[in-house]
Amino acid sequence: MTKEEHIQYWQDSADHDLESAETILQSGKYDWALFIGHLALEKVLKAVFVAKNENKIPPKLHNLVRLAELSNIELDEKQRFDLDKINDFNIQTRYPDYKFEFYKRCDQKFANKQLEIIKDYFIWFKSLTK
Helix, strand or coil: CCHHHHHHHHHHHHHHHHHHHHHHHHCCCHHHHHHHHHHHHHHHHHHHHHHHCCCCCCCCCCCHHHHHHHCCCCCCHHHHHHHHHHHHHHHHHHCHHHHHHHHHHCCHHHHHHHHHHHHHHHHHHHHCCC
16 A cells, blocks of 8 residues: 555545544434544544654554654644543543443533534644645
8 A cells, every 4th residue: 555545544534434423423422423533533643643654554542642642743732631631532432430421421512512622633633644
């Protein structure tokens, strides 16, 4: 796979996931919408990793802050905080101990705001692959 094909592979998958997150949000499954939003950011960051690391295979990890660091993306304190908070959507949706508390907190207003933040980062990260 060429570098461009590899980047496109991750971007296509990320685009699909972000679109899915928006659809899931509309269905009222707010926790899952944010989980898929995290996944979209993870995949777009893997596209950036490929772009910045000479077509290497991205690491098999889910931590957005760490993926950004490995992709040579400079983050300020607020950006680190935001991405770390989005990381929680991955953990809290997957693991039963966290799931119920997260589900109670994750209403429409919270999910809409968080998905907007995810989309802003998505646009920024995607721009870094060009």
